Amino acid sequence: MTELLLREVTTPEDPGAAVAVPRAATRREKATRALRFAVRRPGLVLASITVILVLIAAFAPSVLASGDPNVGVVADKLRPPGAGHLLGTDYLGRDVYTRVVHGAALSLQATVIAVAVALVVGGVLGLLAGFVRGWVDEALMRVVDVLLAIPAVLLSLALITALGYGTVKVAIAVGIASVANFARVMRSETLRIRTSTYVEAARAVGTRWYVTLWRHVLPNAAGPVLVLAVLEFGLAILAISSLSFLGYGAPPPAPEWGSLIAEGRNYLAGSWWLCAMPGIAIAATVLSVNRISRALDGEWRRAR
Amino acid sequence: MTAPVTTGPTTGPPAASASSRGLPPLARYLLRRVALAIGVLWAAFTVSFIVLYLLPGDPVATMAGGGLDGEPLDPAQLDALRARYGLDQPLIVQYGERLWAALHGDFGASIQTGQDVRGAILDALPPTVQISLAGLAFAIVVGGAVALVATYTRAAWLRQVLMALPSLAVSLPVFWVGLMLVQIFSFGLGLLPSVGARGPEALILPAVTLGLPTGALVAQVLAKSLDQTLEEPYVVTARAKGVGRVAIHLRHALRNAALPALTVLGYVVGNLLAGSVVVETVFTRPGLGRLTVSAVGVQDIPVVQGIVVFAAAVFVAVNLLVDLVYPVLDPRIATGGGSR
Numbered sequence: 120m121t122e123l124l125l126r127e128v129t130t131p132e133d134p135g136a137a138v139a140v141p142r143a144a145t146r147r148e149k150a151t152r153a154l155r156f157a158v159r160r161p162g163l164v165l166a167s168i169t170v171i172l173v174l175i176a177a178f179a180p181s182v183l184a185s186g187d188p189n190v191g192v193v194a195d196k197l198r199p200p201g202a203g204h205l206l207g208t209d210y211l212g213r214d215v216y217t218r219v220v221h222g223a224a225l226s227l228q229a230t231v232i233a234v235a236v237a238l239v240v241g242g243v244l245g246l247l248a249g250f251v252r253g254w255v256d257e258a259l260m261r262v263v264d265v266l267l268a269i270p271a272v273l274l275s276l277a278l279i280t281a282l283g284y285g286t287v288k289v290a291i292a293v294g295i296a297s298v299a300n301f302a303r304v305m306r307s308e309t310l311r312i313r314t315s316t317y318v319e320a321a322r323a324v325g326t327r328w329y330v331t332l333w334r335h336v337l338p339n340a341a342g343p344v345l346v347l348a349v350l351e352f353g354l355a356i357l358a359i360s361s362l363s364f365l366g367y368g369a370p371p372p373a374p375e376w377g378s379l380i381a382e383g384r385n386y387l388a389g390s391w392w393l394c395a396m397p398g399i400a401i402a403a404t405v406l407s408v409n410r411i412s413r414a415l416d417g418e419w420r421r422a423r
Numbered sequence: 424m425t426a427p428v429t430t431g432p433t434t435g436p437p438a439a440s441a442s443s444r445g446l447p448p449l450a451r452y453l454l455r456r457v458a459l460a461i462g463v464l465w466a467a468f469t470v471s472f473i474v475l476y477l478l479p480g481d482p483v484a485t486m487a488g489g490g491l492d493g494e495p496l497d498p499a500q501l502d503a504l505r506a507r508y509g510l511d512q513p514l515i516v517q518y519g520e521r522l523w524a525a526l527h528g529d530f531g532a533s534i535q536t537g538q539d540v541r542g543a544i545l546d547a548l549p550p551t552v553q554i555s556l557a558g559l560a561f562a563i564v565v566g567g568a569v570a571l572v573a574t575y576t577r578a579a580w581l582r583q584v585l586m587a588l589p590s591l592a593v594s595l596p597v598f599w600v601g602l603m604l605v606q607i608f609s610f611g612l613g614l615l616p617s618v619g620a621r622g623p624e625a626l627i628l629p630a631v632t633l634g635l636p637t638g639a640l641v642a643q644v645l646a647k648s649l650d651q652t653l654e655e656p657y658v659v660t661a662r663a664k665g666v667g668r669v670a671i672h673l674r675h676a677l678r679n680a681a682l683p684a685l686t687v688l689g690y691v692v693g694n695l696l697a698g699s700v701v702v703e704t705v706f707t708r709p710g711l712g713r714l715t716v717s718a719v720g721v722q723d724i725p726v727v728q729g730i731v732v733f734a735a736a737v738f739v740a741v742n743l744l745v746d747l748v749y750p751v752l753d754p755r756i757a758t759g760g761g762s763r
Contacts, residue, residue, distance in 0.1 A: 265466040270697035398599035405594040
């Protein structure tokens with residue numbers, strides 16, 4: 120809308136523009152534009168498809184793989200990838216494809232928890248620091264500095280030492296370990312918005328501080344923080360799979376991606392697919408998520 | 424990338440200079456940096472104390488259960504053990520005592536082995552330093568080469584391919600890369616040993632595995648910095664004088680572009696330390712990473728805390744060093760007022 124208005128104002132003497140422009144895009148035009156957008160970015164399309172597949176695997180695994188991930192035919196053990204078993208079978212004859220698909224649920228669940236913890240805790244800390252300022256800001260940011268000084272893996276491991284093992288605990292540990300980045304981005308966004316005219320206006324008409332925070336600051340600060348959340352999603356998948364590879368995640372029969380690789384490790388010499396396939400699943404998911412995060416980041420910059 | 428743009432609430436230079444008048448600017452700068460570093464270390468100790476001692480979980484019960492093959496101890500024995508490790512005191516007293524001891528470099532004794540924590544960390548350090556240095560060398564050579572070629576080439580496709588490599592490298596799980604390298608080079612081709620720490624050949628695969636994510640970071644930072652440097656007036660001048668492209672790239676641009684890359688060194692070293700946890704497990708090598716994994720496995724709190732504080736100390740020390748060396752390497756910073 121504003122674009123059209125602007126164009127008319129800036130080029131009034133150009134007769135061609137005045138004739139061609141003022142017409143809303145039809146549905147077909149919109150579709151063509153969307154198609155062109157997609158064709159120009161094959162990587163992004165591929166990434167979106169991968170993420171959709173992973174989501175299906177997480178929420179409705181039987182759509183992609185109908186078998187039971189924990190039941191195998193021992194006679195068929197350690198079969199290489201082929202016709203009967205797309206990605207081969209493991210040392211108990213369980214289908215690797217089925218286990219990777221079903222493993223998505225556990226891995227994704229943990230990732231969502233980790234990102235949620237980081238987003239909520241980091242977001243609240245950053246919001247507080249940026250909105251209240253003063254000694255609260257000073258104290259919170261020093262805590263953030265410390266969290267940044269300790270490598271995330273070691274911080275997660277310290278938390279696991281205290282909390283114990285299990286998928287959810289690992290997820291919380293990874294989430295807490297990545298609070299610092301969220302707090303920093305949220306704080307800088309809040310600081311930026313705090314000084315804007317609309318917040319000043321809201322203050323001037325006597326809006327309560329929490330309403331200002333909720334109605335004006337939060338929605339406007341959300342963009343970059345959400346981009347960071349998507350990026351963090353990929354990092355969290357990697358961190359969680361590392362920790363479950365080390366053996367702190369779900370107990371053995373569960374087909375979590377990291378522990379699948381840990382299981383396959385003993386058969387590395389003869390049966391490469393046991394390690395390779397879950398790893399490719401992790402790598403493909405992380406790559407796709409990162410690609411989407413980069414696209415969103417670009418969108419946000421352009422929108423601003 | 425989403426670079427967090429926070430410079431922190433800077434205490435105004437006039438106020439700072441008024442409080443410490445008489446000292447030369449460099450000494451004042453040094454003093455403030457060291458004070459900040461000590462503050463971060465104290466906070467790291469406190470954070471790890473809060474995490475490890477305040478959260479639920481009874482290390483004594485775990486230790487007793489694990490140590491005696493599941494046979495539970497009676498409450499009196501548990502209490503005796505708690506008293507021995509000072510865990511029966513009020514938390515604030517424990518905190519004070521441990522902080523005082525830590526100031527003297529004493530992080531207590533390992534619950535698992537009874538060994539002095541400082542000794543355990545120092546014993547485990549050499550092999551980890553070894554693979555970290557090898558990994559760093561790999562990262563600088565490969566990451567640097569990728570950045571140099573990507574910024575030098577005139578073929579757009581080659582640049583695109585090269586600059587896609589770092590984002591690919593950071594998307595791969597480190598432990599998986601290690602296992603795949605073992606599969607290919609040890610089991611498939613039979614070129615290199617798969618496990619152990621004997622001989623220089625055994626260092627190659629762990630170093631590559633550990634150095635890959637760091638190399639990606641080096642490539643990204645250096646390429647960005649090179650791109651910026653190549654726009655500088657002195658490069659334009661050199662080009663106008665008729666200096667060759669290679670000479671400009673290596674002699675004029677690289678030397679200046681490498682400096683900003685130094686600022687990520689603290690982060691890099693932290694990454695290498697953290698990466699050693701996974702890499703030493705994959706390649707069954709001794710070292711700090713293995714010590715961490717085994718300590719976490721038995722809830723050996725003093726060891727875990729010692730390692731966390733040690734990692735923070737390394738990070739802080741490297742950053743301090745970079746801050747101090749930077750003005751020496753780049754005189755433009757020193758004359759620019761040293762506001763950082």
